[in-house]
Amino acid sequence: MLLAPDEPRQQANRIEKRSRMKKRQTRWILPCTFALALTACASGQRSTGTSPGPEGRELERLEALFQARADSVTSxxxxxxxxxxxxxxxxxxxxxxxxxxxxxxxxxxxxxxxxxxxxxxxxxxxxxxxxxxxxxxxxxxxxxxxxxxxxxxxxxxxxxxxxxxxxxxxxxxxxxxxxxxxxxxxxxxxxxxxxxxxxxxxxxxxxxxxxxxxxxxxxxxxxxxxxxxxxxxxxxxxxxxxxxxxxxxxxxxxx
Missing domain, CATH: 1.20.1260.10 (Ferritin, core subunit, four-helix bundle)
Incomplete structure (x- = not known):
């Protein structure tokens, strides 16, 4: 099928627009996903009462860092x-x-x-x-x-x-x-x-x-x-x- 002279440019613009939308969605989704994962993992470790492994310790470190930054407003x-x-x-x-x-x-x-x-x-x-x-x-x-x-x-x-x-x-x-x-x-x-x-x-x-x-x-x-x-x-x-x-x-x- 032949494209009109302006169609390739319009198609490229649509692709670029979708790409930008995906990037924006990714920027929002990733932090939210990480925050949910951090909360879920921390809750799971507290509920089981088991000692955290390397990944658990890293999550605890990040959780402490997050709290420290929140507290820095008053410190x-x-x-x-x-x-x-x-x-x-x-x-x-x-x-x-x-x-x-x-x-x-x-x-x-x-x-x-x-x-x-x-x-x-x-x-x-x-x-x-x-x-x-x-x-x-x-x-x-x-x-x-x-x-x-x-x-x-x-x-x-x-x-x-x-x-x-x-x-x-x-x-x-x-x-x-x-x-x-x-x-x-x-x-x-x-x-x-x-x-x-x-x-x-x-x-x-x-x-x-x-x-x-x-x-x-x-x-x-x-x-x-x-x-x-x-x-x-x-x-x-x-x-x-x-x-x-x-x-x-x-x-x-x-x-």
Missing amino acids: NVSEADVEFMTGMISHHAQALVMSGLAPTHGASPQMRILTSRIINAQTDEIAFMQAWLRDRQRHVPEVEVDGLTLTIDGGPAPRMHGMLSDAQMQELAAARGVEWDRVFLTYMIQHHEGAVTMVSDLFATDGAANDDIAFKMASDIQVDQRSEIRRMKRMLEEIAGRPEGPSPQDRHPSP
Whole structure:
């Protein structure tokens, strides 16, 4: 039977497609088959009570290796890592309270962009740190915000490096317009510098940050907050260089 000009190519494509499907199936079937065989053999050896032969010993070794890898998630975690994650959740939560005042306190458009970035970044980081603690079967602090009041697990938030006092929070809440921008930048720089100090303290602690994820998280926080500190200092200098009184932008902020 003669094939049309395009039929050989189509036939080759069908063969190649079937080959790829078989390879994908093999990649899934083999691990599952091995896992089932491992479970069945291990169960058989336990039920008979006989000493395992060479194959049984190899299966026991693989089973132990599998368990060791599962346990490795928690084995590298130090109490310093847990304290850092727990404390940084509280620290970030106060930054959310501070930044959340921008829309109602006459913040300039530039400040609204900055505070939105802080809220987005630190909300994600809080969720990440809570998941990190949960995955390692550690206590996960619950954050609640009511106006200026921040509670952790139903009680006052622990005071970490750089966090604002109640008086400083009241000062920020009372400010408006350009003055709010100035007070916010002043205190958020203080807040960020505290976070950088927390990371430095973690890295200086023996046995801390051996967990790869904790190390990367802390490193990213340090780099990001140092970058934002430089940006906020420039913004603060710009405000200090303005003539007295709000600029037209401050009087008519963008929606």
